């Protein structure tokens with residue numbers, strides 16, 4: 372195996388050819404699809420009389436539009452019902468595995484593929500969804516793609532892509548108590564900017580990353596796209612292999628041991644060349660919250676909203692827009708900001724470890740009056756496991772609503788929506804204007820433990836106050 376980064380190795384191993392345009396035709400090992408970006412792609416295939424080239428390499432689930440209260444069919448929202456019916460029909464016609472609601476395997480696409488062992492080191496993975504970068508946590512090269520590219524992958528199992536540069540982002544040292552992977556990625560994005568990763572794959576490394584569980588690494592890689600990087604990854608290691616072992620679609624028995632040898636060979640070499648290297652100290656990272664309308668508009672929870680003058684002249688218009696939209700201004704502390712709604716869930720932070728951390732905060736306390744607080748598991752499996760541990764009881768006793776799995780209020784393509792100018796404390800990944808279902812709604816991103824504490828106190832609070 373040649374010297375280089377994992378990105379270079381996986382890219383080269385999946386290169387079919389270099390196209391006349393200079394782009395690479397890249398073979399895609401695993402194609403994940405969901406109800407939002409696949410219907411038109413299937414229609415385009417039908418128009419051209421094409422079939423799906425490798426149905427066994429495509430896996431479908433339904434996540435964005437599923438209601439989280441009653442999931443009885445037909446769904447109350449006729450558009451949602453139409454979308455699930457289309458996916459049921461397209462997957463059946465094309466012989467594609469579909470994890471439907473109630474199958475025990477349904478959930479947010481970026482939660483279910485890893486938990487079932489579909490996501491593996493050294494793979495190329497594509498999905499018509501920007502947060503496909505999540506799967507990089509396993510040392511896979513995973514891209515979000517658009518609908519016409521979903522069509523291309525269905526028809527040819529390949530994509531035409533420009534090769535990315537690789538930036539190594541090291542986080543060294545130990546995270547302080549109360550500081551989570553979510554804070555690490557918000558801190559990275561705050562520092563490098565929401566567009567800072569354009570043209571790059573991010574390789575996350577350093578002792579703080581190596582110490583992270585797979586679920587923490589997924590949170591980190593999930594938001595690479597919010598930092599402008601097309602994908603992000605962590606080199607696979609023993610933590611990766613221990614997570615994968617025994618999962619349904621992971622190699623079994625001897626094949627697993629052989630796979631580990633192979634996966635090890637794909638790790639970035641110690642003398643690999645990077646296009647850029649940036650080093651962070653874990654001790655500099657505090658519980659971080661966003662105050663604005665872009666994920667890089669984030670500060671330590673005990674800081675105050677920055678002044679216009681601290682931004683470059685190109686950035687100032689967006690900062691001004693953020694002050695106005697959020698109705699928050701420079702010098703204002705985030706601590707104590709009143710909130711209306713709390714959302715714990717999403718492909719960033721809707722996994723078991725996230726619910727456990729939030730439940731630790733919720734246990735024996737109660738949601739402040741007037742606050743609506745949702746806990747939405749990332750998948751049916753997460754929900755089942757959480758219930759087996761009694762987390763649902765802790766949340767319900769504390770006044771949280773325990774909902775069915777799905778994307779829910781992360782994007783509000785289902786009935787879970789903010790109303791009017793409501794402000795939410797949310798464990799999701801985007802604080803864009805109108806993101807959570809109300810055109811004028813406001814979103815503060817933070818870790819699940821911080822969301823839970825915000826629900827209890829009715830205002831933005833510092834989780835370190837509980838330590």
Ligand SMILES: CC(C)[C@H](C(=O)O)[C@@H](O)C(=O)O
Pocket residue numbers: 407408435499500501502515782
């Ligand atoms: C609906 C889908 C295309 C979209 C995405 O690509 O990310 C969604 O998942 C999101 O988070 O905004």
Ligand code: SF4
Pocket residue numbers: 434435479480500502717718719777778781782799800
């Ligand atoms: S949970 Fe949110 S970010 Fe993730 S796929 Fe669903 S809508 Fe997109």
